[in-house]
Amino acid sequence: NAGVTQTPKFRVLKTGQSMTLLCAQDMNHEYMYWYRQDPGMGLRLIHYSVGEGTTAKGEVPDGYNVSRLKKQNFLLGLESAAPSQTSVYFCASSYSRAPLHFGNGTRLTVT
Amino acid sequence: DQQVKQNSPSLSVQEGRISILNCDYTNSMFDYFLWYKKYPAEGPTFLISISSIKDKNEDGRFTVFLNKSAKHLSLHIVPSQPGDSAVYFCAATMNTGFQKLVFGTGTRLLVSP
Numbered sequence: 371n372a373g374v375t376q377t378p379k380f381r382v383l384k385t386g387q388s389m390t391l392l393c394a395q396d397m398n399h400e401y402m403y404w405y406r407q408d409p410g411m412g413l414r415l416i417h418y419s420v421g422e423g424t425t426a427k428g429e430v431p432d433g434y435n436v437s438r439l440k441k442q443n444f445l446l447g448l449e450s451a452a453p454s455q456t457s458v459y460f461c462a463s464s465y466s467r468a469p470l471h472f473g474n475g476t477r478l479t480v481t
Numbered sequence: 482d483q484q485v486k487q488n489s490p491s492l493s494v495q496e497g498r499i500s501i502l503n504c505d506y507t508n509s510m511f512d513y514f515l516w517y518k519k520y521p522a523e524g525p526t527f528l529i530s531i532s533s534i535k536d537k538n539e540d541g542r543f544t545v546f547l548n549k550s551a552k553h554l555s556l557h558i559v560p561s562q563p564g565d566s567a568v569y570f571c572a573a574t575m576n577t578g579f580q581k582l583v584f585g586t587g588t589r590l591l592v593s594p
Binding site: 374405410411412413414415460462467469470471472473474475 | 485487513515517522523524525526527530570581582584585586587
């Protein structure tokens with residue numbers, strides 16, 4: 371039982387490049403989330419989804435897009451990466467009103 | 482505006498002693514609180530939670546206390562073990578659900594043998 375799997379684990383981008391982070395969960399959870407963690411800031415919610423085909427903005431959505439075409443997958447896209455998007459990105463999933471299960475993170479550096 | 486605050490960035494405790502991690506919140510609408518533990522290069526893992534209708538919840542060595550009037554909660558670990566060394570995040574949400582979970586900035590706990 372893999373839980374929540376994030377790919378890739380590490381990535382270095384140049385300013386202006388694009389990329390997609392993939393999150394997959396095998397727990398049949400309805401809810402999925404993307405967070406970013408920065409030093410001294412804790413975890414901040416970027417976007418989330420309450421079910422297949424739905425997405426919603428979180429606290430810091432600017433510069434990111436998401437898609438939830440399949441229940442088990444939640445994609446986070448950066449169309450034009452900026453140095454301010456250097457961070458560790460965590461995907462999570464849950465049932466409604468249940469603790470979140472997190473993946474192990476993707477460390478992204480934008481130069 | 483930091484709605485959930487963990488004012489101690491780090492805490493050092495000796496093995497066998499009590500660890501007390503503190504968390505303050507400003508939004509009186511929060512009704513459910515959680516603690517997560519995070520090891521390096523791993524994602525946060527759920528540790529313990531408490532509803533606002535309670536003032537204490539215990540799970541083995543871990544106890545969370547909630548003081549609603551002070552908007553303060555604390556996590557007690559007794560006895561502390563070296564394997565407890567990690568970053569601990571406090572989080573809070575309202576009855577709107579976990580899609581609005583707000584995290585604190587974390588406290589790094591170091592338990593020395």
